[in-house]
Amino acid sequence: MSFVKSKFHHPRLPVNDLGLTYRDYEGALSTLCAGCGHDAITSAIVQACHELSIEPHKVAKMSGIGCSSKAPNYFLNKSHGFNSVHGRMPSVTTGANLANQDLLYLAMSGDGDSASIGFGQFAHVVRRELNMVYMVANNGVYGLTKGQLAATADKGVRNKAGDLSLFTDIDLCVSALQLGATFVARSFSGDKKQLVPLIKAAISHKGFAFLDIISPCVTFNNHTGSTRSYDYIHDHITTAAVTDFVPHKENITSDCNSGEFEDVRLHDGSTMRIHKIEEGYDSKNAIKAITDIENHKQKGEILTGLLYLDPNASEFHEINNTTDIPLNKLEQDILCPGNNALSSINDNFK
């Protein structure tokens, strides 16, 4: 394995509207295990951001602790990143977003980071309707500490060392739906065709977008009996709906809602074209989405795809009535009331 990324690239790599190639969206060389699902997520993020012509420096990459949280170092190296403490990425992202609402907050977390130590922070950032993309690279196992079971591991499975998962597993999509997330999807790191449009849609969505991405751990959770192994996922994955992402520039003139597909217009003018697979699928019904997830789980299946979308969602700054200028750009003359204002304040205390 080489530890220096080659700077060579093909002179005719396709460029986007900003004149950037996908190489301009890459990060440092990954130090994750060869075959790690997280690297495929990284690659999907690079592709999505490149194709959407996102300005890299207008992105803030947020993460906590764990293999998943290392991943932001491996994409978008022209963006600022913040690797915070374990389970606390949501609060740091909240503060960052409060300070500057004009950036795109791409957050990467893991099952330990979000379903265990940070479950509270996860729940509350959903409630807060923070405008961000919250991705969980979910492998059901603690990689960096070598293979302990995560709270998302199915009850009754065994880890590689043979330890049994004794307690009820947490489904982060169900939690997000119950807590009011306005974009909820599940995908698989091995299905780039599904994952890239979902990431693009999550980025285009205004409000809180949650993406739970099954991302097998080749080292500690790819054994027979695991329900997060590549083989198991391939055999048990099912899709609620196939989604295409149509950017704003390729304007769809009329919303077509035939039985075949449904177009949902997103906040930034782009469109989500949804081809229903699942009988009775309804992207606007969060309660049904919860039921569908649970029903498939009963059958041993993992339901993926766009599970819920509220295209008219609000977000924190609307609720807070924050000024349109990012708070970190307000000048002293706006912020400081000055000495004159103190005289009436002083009088109140006499």
Next chain:
Amino acid sequence: MSKEMNTENNDTGIATKINEFVVRFANTNGTGSASANNMFAKAILRMGIPVAAKNIFPSNIQGMPTWFEVRISEKNYLGRRGGASEMVVAMNAQSLNDDIESVQSGGYLFYDSSRSLLDQQIREDINYLGIPISAICLDEYSDPRQRQLFKNVIYVGALAAFLNMDFDVLKNLVSDQFKNKAKLIQPNIHALELGFQYASEHFSCPLSIRVETRDLVKDRIMVDGNTASGLGAVYGGATVVGWYPITPSTSVIEKFSKYCHQFRIDSETGKNNFAIVQVEDELAAIGVAIGGGWNGARAFTATSGPGVSLMTEFLGLAYFTEIPLVLINVQRSGPSTGMPTRTQQGDILACAYASHGDTKHILLFPENPTECFDLGSQAFDIADQCQTPVIIMSDLDLGMNDHLTQEFNWDDQQKYNLGKVLNAQQLDEVEVYGRYLDVDGDGICYRTLPGTHPSKGAYFNRGTSRNHFAGYTEKSADYVDNMERLTQKFANSVQYLPEPEINQHESQSEIGLIFYGTTGHPILEALDQLKEKGVITDTLRIKAFPFHENIETFIDSHEHIFVIEQNRDAQMKSLLVNELQTNPKKLKSVLNFDGLPMTSQLIVSVIMQELSL
């Protein structure tokens, strides 16, 4: 109406005291007594007499005993004196026995005589002033809530007669207090008159303890430290706040919010030039401040002891990744839940070294609300200049009690100092940018904010060890280099911090007193008392950590050093010993940790004992 206990108050011995005594109110919480007691204190203040008010309250909403101690002192002795009070206004049957005990010999017990006292509640050495307040209210009012609330106003009216207060001042106060609820003005004034009349008719007023109008308040105001801290944060330019309610810090954020709504709503759009979010816990509260600080907003949070414990991991991250933020710690009695509504200076070490690994934090120690305002705004400059958390060490006494303090003042010429932050143009001019390159040799490196430059200045902020370019490293040399730079930066930060306040006699004393924060309140009185006993002392008030070099000089140049503080374990003394090259044996402690503010009595008695005088 029974008058049997109303001893004609021809004073069983107390000397006449004008403008120099303590009135202690004993009430039941949740009965509206606080606003009446405040009215009493404020009326004295408006008569031009310095006053200190302390609310000693339970961690409870309704039905528990609560006390309010008003010290009236034209000598400006505004700390707690200690000992019994000249007058106790005993309005709570639950605590009556204790309250009777708390009257100074020769002093007065003012009680509600609607119920007779028991024989064992009679002390021969004090004067009893019984007014059947409940009975008066029962006659006067039909609404139960009014019967309750006006009781309080009636006893204030009676006190006006007892103590010779200016009744017009009280009436004006009522008018001010209810200026937005005009229909309440007359009934309140009527209640004051009921009390005043009863007292005047049944007792020989005024008593031997009384007040006389003076002009000693000057340009001072009466305000609590939390209000001042919240206002200071508005003036300091704070825009991002995460917080979680905890006594006694809650009102810092409430007041910040109040003043933001007053001064920070955009007049054209009606939108907020601030964002305050009440989050799920203290972990998230400081996480929000860190995210905001990293992203270039002035961000803060406020908490108390248990919250500080929760915040320590994040404080370590902010220290190590060099993110500015302000944390206002309104200390209360610990450990654990401790006494949540009692004061202490018990978090000195927990804050100075908060978090695992080698960490040190800048601490500021305001003494009064004016300093809460000044330091509350300056702390943001300090945090930005030093790129690190700044912890303001307030306490419950300072934060929640009203204090007589200098008016707030702001210098309009003073500009925010945002420290070393590179903009896009500056980044273009820099040949090589590294987040942790010590370009200026002062240990403080240049920050960049997300979104500044399309191709330069981005870095990965991490709690892991890193090189000058914020890249992950496990190389020992890089790690050590970074840790040593942080040490250097911390030492250099002294230049941005307020210097200690030193009072040194020309012919230098052999005795030096060191104190900080609210421990300064009883010092003036203690010094005068020591002087009467022939003990002359120099004093030094610490205003910040890391310590200014003149603290060491002060210690070195005195034979005896007393460190006066409000905790059990002499935490500031430990910090001085740990950080300075000083002989630990030289430092003696004066400690008070009973949850109530330090008293001059205690300071004097410990010092006299230690000096074997």
